[in-house]
Amino acid sequence: MKRSKSKSPCKLWMIPLAVLMLVMQGCATTKPPSVDPLAYKNRAKSSVNEDVTVTVAVPTNSEAWAIYGVDLASKNIQPVWLEVRNQSADTYWFLRSGLDPDYFSPSEAAFAFRKDSDEAYRKINEHFRNLEFKNPVRPGSTEAGFALVNLDEGVKAIDIDLVSREKVKSFSFIIPDPDFKADYKLVDYETLYDIGDIIKIEDEKELRRVLEELPCCTTNADGDKYGDFLNLVIVGEPDDIVPALVRRNWHLTEVMWSRAILRSIKSFLQGERYRYAPISPLHVYGRPQDVGWQKARGSVNERNHMRFWLSPIRFRGKRVFVGQISRDIGVKFTFKSPTLATHVIDPDVDEARRYFVEDLAYSQALAGIGYVKGVGVVSKEAPRMNLGGDPIYTDGLRAVLFLEPRPYSISEIEQLEWESPLAHPGRWK
């Protein structure tokens, strides 16, 4: 796979496929699948923060159907099961907006499955409300229940924010969906590097030097062609990073795109905004990205996406991820792709980098920001080409973001006195 950009399917060849899909949908079963409705609990994951323990699990689409009695996934709704065990002296509240800024309340979701009679609607409503997680979690007690969010198939990034009068506790989880195992290759960060290969750094100056020596760019699989610039570095543990991204509506995205492309077509035809459009692999450290995130905007053609690789560097015990971000601004026709279409990225890639810094500034997890030298200046007049044949240019810096577990407001963010981004072409007086 040498293409650096994901392909958006061309309209013309999609039409026969669309018809096929419509035909297939017509035959879709409407009976709940026979699965164990409690099986998801066997896959639950727990996390402890002082005297509060959070356990989460994500039912598969068929388990959700068995639990709720209706096919939630058909309306792009997904339940997340949550248990909070509170052994502290404070009362905690779970904030659903942190888990999904566009979550569904039970009565809204129930409406999507209403039957003709009022009585049936009332019943389904009661059922949904009974299943819902109920605030607050009092000292010494345990609460459990579901929250209904927008569907992420394959793998789900989860942020559980609990607030009390005194404290905020955030818990993060990455939960794969066993039904979609084949499509995902979750990287095990623990086994990526041998202990001997880890570069431990305590000093800021040393960190800066090491970050400037990272590779300038991504490459193709053979490692003989440069792709997009590596313009991001995140210093933080997954537990600091995931909540920040989830709160700002970023979603994990898949690399394997055989199924995803079919989903793209379906969403295109149904006028939906597809969240799973795949991003193709680019390579650093001789391997494709460890994780891809995207934030879709107006349509399937407008999104920001990024790829990250875990580096062998640890700064003050925290992991250091190196990454690449760009902004898709539309679709162009191309003979380089079998589908005759590919995403166009904003050639001014620093814009996407700047956007990301700002987006995280509002996530409450950004504790510090600095810039270090990266690829070096690539001018607009003499741009480089990425692997998708799109021109790209940059001031050559990479943004380094330090993420912390405690919430930071925008005025508390520390700015490191390293490099400054190049002056923008705008107007000055």
Place this chain on the structure above:
Amino acid sequence: MKKIHYTEMKRSCIVGSLICLALFIHACATFEKPATIDEAPVQKRALTKERNGIRAWAAVVSDQEARQIFGIDLSRKRIQAVWLEIENNSDHPLMLMPTAIDPEYFAPMEVAFLYHKSFAADSNAALDEHLLNLNFPIRSLIEPGSRASGYIFTNWTWGVKVIDVDVVGRGFSQNFTFFALNPDAKQGQDILDGIETLFSASELQEMESETALRNVLEQLPCCVSENDGTPNGEPLNVVIIGQIDDWITAFARRGYRYHLLDPRYAFGRAQDLSARKLNRGYTKPQAHVIRLWQMPMRYKGKTVWVAQTGRRLGGRFADKAPLEVTHPLDPYVDEARDDIIQDLAYSQALIKIGHVKGSGRPQQTRTKASPEDGHYTTDGLRVVLVFGDRPASLEGIEFFDWERPADYR
């Protein structure tokens, strides 16, 4: 099924040919850089504020003005330009945060791409260049003693646009809020004037103590009415305390925009303001609406507003109806209230939360609303949200020691 397949194919051929034809015709009208651009009317109209040595100007560019400044019809893609100027006489190098103005703002090259034409590389490049040059220099620091100006491309809004200008420096941030008018929609001015002049200074009741505030808020009417009659409609379930600049930007950051809704009546008049969540994200935004009335009272110098929030039955799954129609009401009205608290907790502007008795009814009473709305269920509480002008993290939010919602379940 085969028949459908065949007609689909036939249609696709026709559509395909039409697209080709359209592309061909399109190619003729390429971008030409305006020879002269007249920004004077925009700048003259700009609103301005100064604080801590920083002065900001802001104005909405009308669709007509946009055509002559940018050389393209921005409104065709529902884009609206905002003009900004920042003069920095503080000690801090500053940076502008455009997502505060619109979380879904457009990058200049993205706008340009939307107006690119086939087979017109030169004019496309000229458009890129033109928009880049006019863009506000969002990526650079505005050094002490300097001024920067330019445009931010936002999603189009009707009437009054809330422009939240956030500038940040090292360990410092400053926020300015403007209510800027789109000159194409004059009605906006009436709304702003109405808010300014609603109460005279002598009418205002000043409160300093929490107890006094709580008493007053508990005495407010329980509900709105649909026809200026008896208050039997949706409950007045939210109280907002704060300067309008502070709380409106909190709503704006979370995707709320001014939206004219069907009238509801309280205090002898229809709502002063109304809003709903609008965004262009890939998921539909939560379908909550809010109607607000200004109160003739101040708590510790801050204005007090009473509001009704709810959601149309079915929310995002409701059958298609005009956005301003808000009934039938979802009978579980407390859900919308609780959702709004959580949403605003992430706005960095909410500083204190409390609950007071609202409709005064015990829990689980079914109240008769308007005939269209049928019954709804509420715990009878109204939430009190206090906003401040300094950014507050989740951890910085305080609580009034008042009613506990869990006791009303």
